[in-house]
Amino acid sequence: MKPRCIQPGNGTRMQYCLAMLALIWYVFKTTIPSNGFGNRFASMIIAGNWKMNLTRQEAVALTTAVIPAASDNLGIILFPPSILIDTVRDHLASGNGNGGEGIALGGQDSHAAASGPHTGDIAAPMLREAGCTWVLLGHSERRADHGETSAMVAAKAVQAIAHDLAPMICVGESLDDRQSGRAGDVVEHQLRDSLTGVEPGACFAIAYEPIWAIGTGKTAGSDDIAQMHGHIRSVLTSINADHAGVPILYGGSVKPGNAGDIFDQQHVDGALVGGASLDADQFLSIIRSARSRA
Ligand code: PGA
Secondary structure, three states: OOOOOOOHHHHHHHHHHHHHHHHHHHHHHHHOOOOOOOOOOOOOEEEEEOOOOOOHHHHHHHHHHHHHHOEOOEEEEEEOOHHHHHHHHHHHHHOOOOOHHHEEEEEOOOOOOOOOOOOOOOOHHHHHHOOOOEEEEOOHHHHHHHOOOHHHHHHHHHHHHHOOOEEEEEEOOOHHHHHOOOHHHHHHHHHHHHOOOOOOOOOOEEEEOOHHHOOOOOOOOHHHHHHHHHHHHHHHHHHOHHHOOOOEEEEOOOOHHHHHHHHOOOOOOEEEEOHHHHOHHHHHHHHHHHHOOO
């Protein structure tokens, strides 16, 4: 069969169109921060914080179970220990077409510097190179175990964003703060200090995790969650109107039994799940709850 002939004129026009498309794509990629969800936030985000858990084999089995749960109207992020990121990334890639491409990867921390003499730490560009689009910052366990302050979290967030990673910045009060009525003030200070230097338009999320609810089986009451998420939304908006739509996730003993009630609260845009994210059945059940409300 004779090949279809492209007229010189058409060819030139086509080359011009292709060049314009390439330019638009380049500008889009380089100016809009990415979060692994096609440069927009999914309406609900369910994130699994694996903390310092799982063998390589267990990580592969869990990833295999989660891959089919990916869907367009829900963002799923896995935060494995950094040594397992490559394995999980490769496994997600092998699940391309089945949903693997719809699941984003994140690191559990990244340093405020891009490289240098910081034994044991990991840098934002390393996570990016490994295929991460997210990083958890300021988790209360890191604040407690490593003495991280909100100022340090802000420096890490700025560095992460500079390397096209979306930080998920964790805030939350202690039991003492809550019982003495200081929870709102404590969270507001954490937010303001952890976001210093984060430019309007940057891609990030907030995870509200009351410290006393993490890994304890205790969850904040629905009213407290709704009230705190509303407070966080108004603090974000007062820092910069551009931050108004930032996703606010709840974390702290989220389980299949309480997830639906949590997701029904206003300003709850998903969950950061620890213990239950290590169990495929529980994690999938939480994902289903979120999807039915997305
Ligand atoms: P948990 O952990 O679900 O086990 O309470 C949540 C977290 O620390 O992110």
